[in-house]
Amino acid sequence: MKITRILNNSAVISENQDHEEIIALGKGIAYGKKVGDEFDKQKIYKIFTPLSDSQRKLLLETIHETDPIFFQISQKIVDRLKHEENIELADSVYITLTDHLATSVERAKKGLYLSNKFIWEVKNYYPKEYRYGLWALKLLDAQFDLNFPEDEAGFIAVHIISGELGNDISDFSKSVDFIKSITKIVRYYFHIDIDYQSLNYNRFAVHLKFFWKAMMYKKDQSSFGDLSREILNVIKNSDIEAYKCALKIKEYISEKYNYELNNEEIMYLAIHINKIVHGEEK
Structure with a gap:
């Protein structure tokens, strides 16, 4: 595939075999290259085929403003979910997750951390996603020499959940309300502590989620x-x-x-x- 536009050393615009525009990400994929050159497909770790002008604009802005390392960390999270859980995340969530990681690290370097009001719900209703959030937290801490609180694992988990749902983050709170309501019915019907x-x-909870x-x-x-x-x-x-x-x-x-x-x-x-x-x- 040939480069039609260079976005940065790790991102280029090209075309696939169906002559559709693609945006390819890969470490050093455009280093020393110019428009019209072939690029090394082996270096690609993510390909986007934007479905709309708004999605294309959001992706280009994110690539322009974000250090490629955050795309790479997001890809590690996505790859592990796919390999271990057979979970495919929507491309739109991949972009928002990358932006979230970059913003969180920027805040953390200034000593600013956000509290997560949904942390209990994430831990108890989505424990699998929360575990991957904790794993991702270790990646961030090791990469940037930080010490994130567990609240951040909850935020990452919410992005994973949204990717599973295939919709935006607002759907997460709606699904939490659904699980909470059904659980409440069971608790009250049997007068038990769960x-x-x-x-x-x-x-x-997993059954209710799906x-x-x-x-x-x-x-x-x-x-x-x-x-x-x-x-x-x-x-x-x-x-x-x-x-x-x-x-x-x-x-x-x-x-x-x-x-x-x-x-x-x-x-x-x-x-x-x-x-x-x-x-x-x-």
Whole structure:
């Protein structure tokens, strides 16, 4: 591929085989090059194909104003999520995450740190994403000789969550409200204190997270596969209360989100509720 424009030593504009404009990032990819030269594809760690003029403008501004090291750190985070969790983040979130990291480091060098009002929710409702936030924090601390508080891991996790949802950060707070509301229904129905650190609750929260995404953006009646064995176990345990609680949740979702749960979705909720209440392992 040939360079049509050089943005900096680590970013160029070119065209793919379909003659679409691409923006390629790679360490030293444009060093010693000029427009019209071929560049080393092996150095590329990220390619963007902007879908709109606004996305292109945002990307070019971010590249112009941001040290390439922050793109590289973001790519390490994205690569690890893809490799270990098979999670693909939306390109738009990759850009906002890079900008966030650069801004956070700039503030930290001045001794300014932000508190995260969602830190409890992130830790308890999105523990996997929070763990990756902590890992990313170690990268920043080592690279820039800083000592970020855990609040920053929460901010990074929010960007990861937004990337999973495929939408902007405001969706994170909406999904948190959804998980919080459903959990509250379970707590009040059974008059119990939930162990938010338990494996069963973690699975429940993960299920709600992906259910929220499907409910809000796909609007389809998703199939969860053959639940005959799990349904049989629920029946054997005579856990009718878990099923009744799931029906309460169905009513809430119908009124709040105008979404009707099908029988399979209700039973799947009941299975998770049963495990939380009785502490059963899958």
